[in-house]
Amino acid sequence: MTVRAIVLAAGLSTRAGTGSKLALPWGDGTLLDAALRPLETVGLRGVLVWSNQAPRVGVQWTLVENEHPELGILASLHRGLEAIFDADAVLVSLGDMPFQAPATLAAILRASSADGIVVPTHGERMGNPVVWGRHWFEQLLSRTGNSGAKSLILENLGSVTRVEVGHPIELDDVDTRDDYERLRPR
Numbered sequence: 001m002t003v004r005a006i007v008l009a010a011g012l013s014t015r016a017g018t019g020s021k022l023a024l025p026w027g028d029g030t031l032l033d034a035a036l037r038p039l040e041t042v043g044l045r046g047v048l049v050w051s052n053q054a055p056r057v058g059v060q061w062t063l064v065e066n067e068h069p070e071l072g073i074l075a076s077l078h079r080g081l082e083a084i085f086d087a088d089a090v091l092v093s094l095g096d097m098p099f100q101a102p103a104t105l106a107a108i109l110r111a112s113s114a115d116g117i118v119v120p121t122h123g124e125r126m127g128n129p130v131v132w133g134r135h136w137f138e139q140l141l142s143r144t145g146n147s148g149a150k151s152l153i154l155e156n157l158g159s160v161t162r163v164e165v166g167h168p169i170e171l172d173d174v175d176t177r178d179d180y181e182r183l184r185p186r
Contacts, residue, residue, distance in 0.1 A: 003112055003131065004087040005039050005046035006080035008073055009095030010066035021174060022095050027185050031174060034098035036061070041102040042109065044091060047083045049076040074148045081137055088114040090137075092149070093129035096174040098183075100129065104165050111161045117153060120171060121162045126153070127171030 009022055009032055022032035029037075036048075040060065048061040051069040064083045066076045077092060084090055089112045093100070104120060108131055111118045118131040130153070132140060139152060153160060165171060174180050 001088045001112065001114065002086055003044070003089045003091055003109055004084050005044040005091045005093060005129075006077065006084065007036065007039070007046070007048045007061070007093050007095050008076045008080065009035075010049050010051040010069040010076045010079075021177075021180065024180060025184075026098055031098060031180075032095050035093065035095050035100070038100040038102050038105055039091075039093060042105045044105070044109075046087075046090070047080045048095075049080045050095075072145075074143060074145065077149060078141055081141055087134065089116075089131050089133045091129050091131045094173050097128060097172070098174065099167075099169045099172055101166055101170050104163065104170055105129070108163050111163055115159070116161055117156065117159050118161045118163060119153060120165050122165050122168040122171055125168070125171060126162075127165075128173070 022030060024031050026034045045060050046062065047064050049064050049066050051066050062083060064079050066079045068075060081090065091108065108118050108120060108129065112131045114133040115135040116133045117136060119126045140149060143149065143152060172183065174183060
């Protein structure tokens with residue numbers, strides 16, 4: 001089974017109060033580098049949906065521009081899905097999730113199927129990255145609004161496989177400047 005990644009990195013960073021939070025320093029690179037590294041560690045490649053706000057990345061990612069990032073995260077997901085042709089499933093990750101553990105990603109990939117949805121959890125808390133089997137692509141593309149993908153999960157809990165993360169921080173993303181200051185490595 002072929003699983004490709006879609007990394008959503010086209011946000012406007014309005015909650016972070018910066019031009020692009022993904023370009024902020026994080027360890028020995030940027031926040032976006034920290035989010036991509038674990039995906040690459042488990043052999044995932046795919047599409048990085050970006051805007052002119054996002055930092056550039058290496059050649060292992062196909063860059064797809066979301067020319068209208070103001071339309072929200074679902075518009076970026078649509079751009080990513082439109083660029084994926086050879087996948088039985090896609091792992092949708094966020095460009096501001098620096099704590100993804102390769103072991104958890106590997107478990108999520110093992111649980112993937114062409115007709116299922118795989119969601120990482122910690123207790124009752126669901127998070128990202130989510131794997132969507134090809135069966136769901138058309139429904140994702142028909143959704144509108146920023147809660148479209150999440151509502152599809154909630155409407156189809158019987159099709160969801162949950163993978164428990166090793167530590168709750170794996171589900172954290174960096175939305176605000178306070179998040180950045182609190183979570184960044186020192």
